Amino acid sequence: MSLDDLEDDVGAAYADLEETDFDLDRETRQELAMLVAALDPDEPDELVRRAVHMLFESTVQSGKLDFHLRSEYGVTYDEYLSGMTFDEMTGAAGGAGVGPEENENRRYQY
Structure with a gap:
């Protein structure tokens, strides 16, 4: 895989995120697209769930x-x-x- 492949995967994930059930700003959509391309979850929703868990845990711990x-x-x-x-x-x-x-x-x- 190459940088071009990563850019293509991020672009495809970004386009798929246009159809989410929740609103994302451009920056958040870009970051989530990068995570989808890098981590290859079954669904982007899984990353959102993980993000909520991580935010909750860090908020509790801090x-x-x-x-x-x-x-x-x-x-x-x-x-x-x-x-x-x-x-x-x-x-x-x-x-x-x-x-x-x-x-x-x-x-x-x-």
């Missing part, structure tokens, strides 16, 4: 997801996954109107 979730919703991703806030996990939330006997009875409920 703490950006928690930052945005905390800013918008007041919780972190771990709290979302567990279904309870950190204060609820540690018992710091207390709970208005819940007496010590009720806390004792609820201690081992999950």
